[in-house]
Amino acid sequence: MKLTNFEQWMDDKILERGLAYLKKGKVLNLTTSDEIHYxxxxxxxxxxxxxxxxxxxxxxxxxxxCPYDLNEYCKHKAAVLYALREKKPEKEGVTTIVKPEEKGVRSILLNQTKENLIKIILDVIEEFPDIEKRLMFQFSSDEEEITSAKKLIQEYINRAKHRGFIDWRHLGQALQGAEMTLQKARNKLEMGNSQSAVLLSLTVLSPVVKMLQHSDDSDGSAGGIINWALRLMDEAVIASLDFFSEQDQKKLFEAILKEAQKTLYNDWSDWRYDLLRICTHFLNQKELRKKLEKQLDTLLEKAGTSWNAKYDHKEVKLLQLDIIEKCEGLEAAKQFIYENINISEFRKKAIALEFQLEEYKKVVQLCIEGEAVDKDYRGLVKDWKEYRYKAYEMLGEVEEQTISERTFI
Incomplete structure (x- = not known):
């Protein structure tokens, strides 16, 4: 990417915000000592x-x-790139391009009285009504925040549509409500309110997944928002599980499970399985474990008729293994692994276990069987041969090791 045409690599909204930052004096100072690192x-x-x-x-x-992780470039980077291009210095030891004494908005506002600040905000709201929505959502009560979040997310999505479709240029605009909701969820988590963080993150999923049906997400922005929501939920549950009451655990579990059961995830099953994996954190309650196991059994039955049956079958089995490992221990998990040994991920788990136990002859047998089962999949056959080679090496069987090496793909 060249400094002369970096705009080609960034979202229009990011560029617009970056340029506004520069014009408002938000780039406080810019220095370099070697004309390479600024x-x-x-x-x-x-x-x-x-x-x-x-x-x-x-x-x-x-x-x-900054915490922005939806794309490679944020508005702060864009602002600095604009500053660099407009005010790139002559070569010298240390050059300050924007003087440190130039005040930014933050420092100006800190010196205002409360009355002046209120007046400034009200004047800005009058000129930019969108800011009022942001403030009302940011300071909504706990009772109103989920309803407010749903409304805000949908408003931004609807506003970005043109003839029922959202093109890639307007996707950033469409996702602003979801982004604000997740930022609020992050703030809630940092303040110790993990339950609100989970519920706010959950609020983002359905509208954004539905939006994918009528939008161009070629740059992955919508997918990034969904993954951010899922990571935040997982983090919030793990961080506070021991502090949740049984009632709170049940409330969150059922909310997450209900989301995973929605038919809109039939075409986006990876996110359904991510939601179900978050549910596995609640296995300390037997009632909740039974509900999750029942849901997995239902998915397993449906997998037999789906277009990607093999993948669904594998993902459900891996979730069932996760439950067994957490609740029943190693021996039960090992038995389940061998019961599903023809699934390549399970064969790899079995091989890892036998390596740990130094049962190298069992590793060799697993690999030979794997090569036969997966003979039509060159990548897997190569994996089984490599594992077999390592097992021969540990056994000191040089001749067999050499034969195995010759048969590598």
């Missing part, structure tokens, strides 16, 4: 550090310590 401070909701590495006019690398 450091900057950007005044946002916090002061963020941005590092840009240039090789002549080529952007080799860019880093920002």
């Amino acid at each position: 450091k900057a401070l950007v005044d946002g909701s916090e002061v963020y550090h941005v590092d840009i590495y240039l090789n002549d006019e080529v952007v080799v690398n860019a880093y920002c310590d």
